[in-house]
Amino acid sequence: MKLLIKNASLFDGIKDSIRPNQMLMVEQGVITSVSDGAAAVNEADGIIDASGYTVIPGLIDAHTHIAFSDSFDAMDRMTAEELAVRSTVIARQMLERGFTTVRDVGSNCYGLKQSIDNGYVPGPRIYASYGAISQTCGHADYRQNRAQRSDFSQGIEDSSFMRQGHLILADGVPQCLKRTRDQIFMGASQIKVFGGGGASSLFDPLDTIQYTREELRAIVETVANYGSYVCSHIHAAPAMKIAIEEGIQCLEHATFMDDDIARQCLDNQVWVVPQYATAELIANRQIPLGSEILYQKTERVGKGLLQQAELVEKYGLKCAFGTDLVGTPEVHAKQNLELAARKKYFGSFRGLKQATSDAGELLKLSGLLDPYPEGDIGVLRRGAWADLLFVEGNPLHDLDILANPDNIKLVMKGGEVVKDNRQR
Numbered sequence: 001m002k003l004l005i006k007n008a009s010l011f012d013g014i015k016d017s018i019r020p021n022q023m024l025m026v027e028q029g030v031i032t033s034v035s036d037g038a039a040a041v042n043e044a045d046g047i048i049d050a051s052g053y054t055v056i057p058g059l060i061d062a063h064t065h066i067a068f069s070d071s072f073d074a075m076d077r078m079t080a081e082e083l084a085v086r087s088t089v090i091a092r093q094m095l096e097r098g099f100t101t102v103r104d105v106g107s108n109c110y111g112l113k114q115s116i117d118n119g120y121v122p123g124p125r126i127y128a129s130y131g132a133i134s135q136t137c138g139h140a141d142y143r144q145n146r147a148q149r150s151d152f153s154q155g156i157e158d159s160s161f162m163r164q165g166h167l168i169l170a171d172g173v174p175q176c177l178k179r180t181r182d183q184i185f186m187g188a189s190q191i192k193v194f195g196g197g198g199a200s201s202l203f204d205p206l207d208t209i210q211y212t213r214e215e216l217r218a219i220v221e222t223v224a225n226y227g228s229y230v231c232s233h234i235h236a237a238p239a240m241k242i243a244i245e246e247g248i249q250c251l252e253h254a255t256f257m258d259d260d261i262a263r264q265c266l267d268n269q270v271w272v273v274p275q276y277a278t279a280e281l282i283a284n285r286q287i288p289l290g291s292e293i294l295y296q297k298t299e300r301v302g303k304g305l306l307q308q309a310e311l312v313e314k315y316g317l318k319c320a321f322g323t324d325l326v327g328t329p330e331v332h333a334k335q336n337l338e339l340a341a342r343k344k345y346f347g348s349f350r351g352l353k354q355a356t357s358d359a360g361e362l363l364k365l366s367g368l369l370d371p372y373p374e375g376d377i378g379v380l381r382r383g384a385w386a387d388l389l390f391v392e393g394n395p396l397h398d399l400d401i402l403a404n405p406d407n408i409k410l411v412m413k414g415g416e417v418v419k420d421n422r423q424r
């Protein structure tokens with residue numbers, strides 16, 4: 001089956017230009033040719049006319065928790081199947097908002113990913129980390145009160161949510177290796193660790209350094225042996241310094257960066273995945289959090305990120321788009337607002353590139369663990385997955401257009417149309 005997309009005004013994900021009248025041929029979910037003028041129209045089994053729309057690569061959100069559909073408190077009271085059913089709604093809505101691929105940096109989305117990849121439910125491609133790995137009393141130790149102390153409760157994961165494998169505790173090199181290999185066994189494409197304190201957890205101050213060098217090094221080496229990389233949740237500069245020195249290749253948030261850390265990122269080609277819109281939304285108390293402590297921590301993060309954006313720009317750091325939204329479908333619905341935030345800090349072209357080819361380049365660091373190796377991601381060229389959007393208006397001119405998902409009229413994933421709101 002050969003599908004032809006004709007009359008496309010094309011943004012390829014890489015160059016700051018729109019090429020008019022492009023013809024894209026798609027076979028088995030992958031783009032086999034991009035050409036201008038009269039491609040072999042009569043060779044096609046089906047034709048879609050893109051006249052009047054800008055055709056761009058499907059968006060990539062490189063920092064999601066796709067199975068997290070409520071507050072941690074609320075999720076702790078849900079069974080595994082309730083969480084799983086809810087995650088299918090979140091996944092479908094992400095796809096309809098134009099996100100054809102996500103990187104999940106911590107949630108047990110195994111069943112969801114299998115169901116999407118096997119065609120049972122609609123959703124994005126998922127580059128999954130599965131259980132995100134944390135030290136005890138680290139950022140992913142989400143026990144909600146101190147009565148859950150391990151030796152009182154006779155089990156460190158005294159939280160149904162943690163027992164379900166979304167967040168994993170590991171202490172010491174042997175446990176870190178075992179838990180890392182467990183995630184790879186499940187099919188993780190990269191491993192997520194918590195290398196420092198976080199805003200959404202109760203018992204670890206933001207400025208803490210988490211994991212020893214030995215523990216981090218052991219995890220990094222294990223993942224490198226599988227051809228992939230480790231990403232780390234991290235806010236504080238001293239924690240970032242250690243993470244980079246021990247071989248972490250992607251810093252999530254990277255909030256309290258300074259010039260030294262920025263230079264270190266540049267020298268080591270380390271990626272950063274910040275979340276500007278989400279930090280702003282929480283700072284303005286537009287996303288519900290469980291306690292005043294969490295709001296205070298997050299307000300600090302929001303302020304730190306404003307300075308961090310200047311450093312990302314000044315040093316031209318490798319930066320991918322990510323949102324980190326955790327909550328009900330109403331919270332996840334704010335996903336596209338990050339595009340408007342990226343426009344504010346980096347301009348429309350760079351902001352869109354961060355959500356397409358740049359994020360695609362980051363995801364492909366998963367090397368031998370890449371779950372979708374048959375095609376490139378985040379670009380529209382020969383050999384890329386036919387993941388693309390028909391957009392009303394020109395997002396290279398004004399990225400705010402994509403902040404409203406209603407302007408995305410058609411979504412195609414792997415050559416299949418999964419949303420079509422074009423005027424007929």
Ligand SMILES: [Zn+2]
Nearest residue numbers: 063065105324
């Ligand atoms: Zn996160």
